Amino acid sequence: MMKTNGIVTGDIVHSTHIVNKDALIHSLKGIFLEMVKKKMIKRGKYDIYRGDSFQWVATNPSKTLRGMLIFRAMLKVSTPDDENELWDARVAMGLGEVSFITKDVRQSYGPAFILSGRTLDKMKPKERMKIASQNKDLDDEFNTALLLAEHIISRWSKESAETAIAHWLHHETQKEMAKKRFKISQPAVSKRFKAAGIEAIDKLLVRFEKKIENSLTHAIG
Numbered sequence: 427m428m429k430t431n432g433i434v435t436g437d438i439v440h441s442t443h444i445v446n447k448d449a450l451i452h453s454l455k456g457i458f459l460e461m462v463k464k465k466m467i468k469r470g471k472y473d474i475y476r477g478d479s480f481q482w483v484a485t486n487p488s489k490t491l492r493g494m495l496i497f498r499a500m501l502k503v504s505t506p507d508d509e510n511e512l513w514d515a516r517v518a519m520g521l522g523e524v525s526f527i528t529k530d531v532r533q534s535y536g537p538a539f540i541l542s543g544r545t546l547d548k549m550k551p552k553e554r555m556k557i558a559s560q561n562k563d564l565d566d567e568f569n570t571a572l573l574l575a576e577h578i579i580s581r582w583s584k585e586s587a588e589t590a591i592a593h594w595l596h597h598e599t600q601k602e603m604a605k606k607r608f609k610i611s612q613p614a615v616s617k618r619f620k621a622a623g624i625e626a627i628d629k630l631l632v633r634f635e636k637k638i639e640n641s642l643t644h645a646i647g
Contacts, residue, residue, distance in 0.1 A: 430641070431524045432490030434482050434497075435542040436517035439554075441478035445509055453504035453513075454480060457497060464595055466493045473531040480515075481531050481542070483524075488638035490519050491568075492631055494555055496595050498579065499587040512584065514554065518546035521559035521638070554579070564637065571630050578623035586622035589615070593624055594631075 444450055454474050461467045465485050472482035484490040494517045502512040520542025537560065545558040555572045557565055582590070592598045592607055600619065604612040619625065 429523070430487050430521060430638075431536070431538045432484035432487035432493075433520040433524070433538040433542040434484065434490060434494060434517055435520070435539075435546045436480055436497075436515045437546070438478040438501075439514040439516060440511070443510065444478075444513070446506055447477060449506055450513065451477065453501070457500045457504065458482065460500070460595075461493065461496065466496065466595075471531055483531060487521060488635045490521070490638075491555075491557070491634045492594055494519065495579070495627070495631075496591060498554070499582070499590040499594075502582060502587040503584055503591065505584070512582075512587075516546060516549055516553065517555050518542050518549060519555075519557045520545065521557065521564075561641075564641075568630075568634060571633075575623075575627055575630055578626065582622060585618055589618040589622050590624060593619075 438444070438450065441447075441450075451474065458467060458472045458474075458480075461482075462469050462472070466489060468483045468485050472480065474480045482493075484493055497517065498515055501515055505511075505513040520538040520540065522537035522541055524536035524538050541558040541560075545556050549556055554576055557568045557572070559565055588608075589603070592603050598607060600612055600615045604610055604615045608615060608618075
């Protein structure tokens with residue numbers, strides 16, 4: 427039985443309006459390096475192309491959604507002050523088998539790659555995250571949840587995104603954030619948590635990760 431993989435394909439929202447495209451490329455490279463360091467992405471299994479598009483292979487398919495959220499948060503945080511709006515991305519997850527992965531991720535092949543790419547192509551302009559597998563019930567459940575979650579994520583400020591990164595990528599407690607990272611009171615950190623909707627999104631992540639982990643012993647479909 428072939429192994430289930432998580433593939434993410436995406437592009438930058440309103441990329442033609444970005445003032446400093448060199449800064450964007452530099453930030454994208456830095457984000458991917460950090461995600462590799464934290465073992466969210468397989469080393470060397472990511473690519474940036476056309477200046478505003480990208481693709482990566484998740485280290486653990488059950489953590490793919492978490493990686494998508496972290497990526498978007500890091501993108502928002504890295505936005506220069508002279509930009510008109512916080513940088514963001516559309517990201518599409520493909521869950522399934524991979525026939526082979528080459529050094530150039532874009533030349534790799536398999537159902538997971540096809541699902542990810544086709545899903546991004548079909549996404550509506552205002553959609554930011556979508557999941558595609560060969561299990562319709564799974565897709566319907568989580569794509570509905572993501573539509574609701576987007577009402578929270580679309581309102582993230584840089585502070586909200588920084589809090590999300592500290593929580594999901596660095597696994598810091600509110601006490602650690604208050605004392606070491608932000609140097610503010612714990613009630614102030616708690617306020618940031620609420621503003622970022624982290625508790626609600628945490629429940630979605632736990633549900634997704636448990637569902638995918640339970641599926642890893644079987645083919646998704």
